Amino acid sequence: MIARHFIDSLDFAHKGAELSGDMAVVDMPRLQDMLAAPDGVVRYTVRGLQGKDGKPMLEVELDGACRLRCQRCLEAMDYPIRQTTRLLLTPESELDAFPDDENELDSIAIDKHLDVEDVIEQEILLNLPFAPKHPEGKCQPAAEGMNRSADNPFAVLAGLKKK
Template identity: 40%
Template sequence: MSDQLVIDSLEFAHNNQSLQGSISIGNLERLHSYLAHTSGELAYLISGMLDGDDKPILEISINGDIDLICQRCLKKMQYTLNIKTRLILAQSEHELSRYDDDIFVEAIYASNELDALALIEDEIILSLPISPRHQDTNCHLSSKDKIHSTIDKEHPFAALASLKQTH
């Protein structure tokens, strides 16, 4: 049922290997709590290579549409994934910890049994907005239901009313 994508990451990079295909969102279980539903597929491409400094890297692209949950109206919200990221394969814990200090570089440990599916899932989760919301005009809360406008409208009058009572 679940796809398995295990690569020897260093060999993959040194041989300029690449792997592409589609994964069903249903198999990305850690992603499910962010989603309105778990149907559909995402396209991925993982390419191994050496960068300009001969460091082994993986380039990962992930594309497709998912339905997140709008944090304002709790209805589904279509979101397009267009991820392109580059990961350095660190060959020791020491090297990995060096990259931790660099915000411009993302690195992972160069496992010879790298779970590429888990890696794809990690990258998707990292890319998601913290609090997804529809644009105002697309949100399913109608204007009269909007909590903010209700507060904005009623609060000044409530304040005024309480002022009148005290004087």
């Protein structure tokens, strides 16, 4: 079990509070389907702040790595997690009413008992690539001869069927 942190999000923003810690990838259940192996640790810092217009926000800074599965060769690949996201604290009733297309910021419902680890997991999930791949030419040669045509989708399909 991991120690979970709960914050009063609005109060946290108004006070300009800061919270940081480490979270193991293995403790992120919603990520597991995407992973080649549950390795890795993500260091997080959550800061409360107020925007120019005084709107309360949380800034979530993440630095770590996880192991995804390359969609070309199906081998594991290290994927760095380095991102900083700002989340606008919005009353729950307004979350759907004003989709903020033009204002770059994502919104999160104001919560007196916000689960910090849950927010971190969500942010990582939202930013993972849909089809992660090794850089061109860096795929692992597969044991079953798929390497000759690693970019051929039919070869990848044939490889999938063998599993």
